[in-house]
Amino acid sequence: MGDNLCLIIRKAPFGSLHAAEGIRLANGKIAHGGGLTIVLVDDGVYVAKKGQRAEESGWTSLSDEVAKLAKRARICVHMDSLKLAGLRAESLVDGIAQIDDQELAHIIAQSDTTIVL
Amino acid sequence: MGHQVSIFAYGDGVHGFTTGQKPKGIPNAEQNISRLIEQGLDVQLCGTCLNYRGIADSLLLNGAKRSSLSNLCRLISKSDVFITFA
Numbered sequence: 001m002g003d004n005l006c007l008i009i010r011k012a013p014f015g016s017l018h019a020a021e022g023i024r025l026a027n028g029k030i031a032h033g034g035g036l037t038i039v040l041v042d043d044g045v046y047v048a049k050k051g052q053r054a055e056e057s058g059w060t061s062l063s064d065e066v067a068k069l070a071k072r073a074r075i076c077v078h079m080d081s082l083k084l085a086g087l088r089a090e091s092l093v094d095g096i097a098q099i100d101d102q103e104l105a106h107i108i109a110q111s112d113t114t115i116v117l
Numbered sequence: 118m119g120h121q122v123s124i125f126a127y128g129d130g131v132h133g134f135t136t137g138q139k140p141k142g143i144p145n146a147e148q149n150i151s152r153l154i155e156q157g158l159d160v161q162l163c164g165t166c167l168n169y170r171g172i173a174d175s176l177l178l179n180g181a182k183r184s185s186l187s188n189l190c191r192l193i194s195k196s197d198v199f200i201t202f203a
Binding site for chain 1 (some may be wrong): 128189193203
């Protein structure tokens with residue numbers, strides 16, 4: 001198998017570990033080398049939302065981590081998911097590309113491995 | 118001819134590879150996985166996830182290894198098929 005990974009995050013940053021684990025895995029993959037595309041789908045779009053306020057929830061805001069990652073890897077947000085979440089592109093950290101269903105299908109087709117969290 | 122199979126567990130998944138499980142009404146993961154390890158299953162557990170949950174190496178099933186994200190990336194690269202259960 002080749003070394004292009006597509007990491008799809010479908011969960012919001014608060015309420016489960018999936019999103020944070022996804023970001024952690026993305027950092028590990030960057031350190032390991034090879035291609036990486038992160039796609040935020042469904043509630044995963046909240047992962048890239050600016051100004052997340054974890055406060056006393058016990059969870060961790062991922063805004064800063066995603067902003068850092070966006071400088072080192074390709075991060076895309078699924079447009080229809082963004083719309084359903086009532087968010088606009090301006091609500092997201094910088095460096096996030098918007099993609100439609102066809103582009104998402106293309107990214108998966110071009111990747112050697114796809115992991116959905 | 119069989120296939121070479123590796124499991125990488127992270128997050129709460131690491132609990133499935135510890136000793137002393139006492140399930141009632143569900144399959145005994147400890148026994149079943151131990152049997153598979155004896156048959157050649159490679160089991161790697163995220164070290165950070167073990168640390169977060171206070172799981173010491175002495176509690177791990179025989180043959181289950183403390184591992185790392187770096188090893189996970191290697192597994193992804195070298196495997197013919199990669200399946201995720203999130």
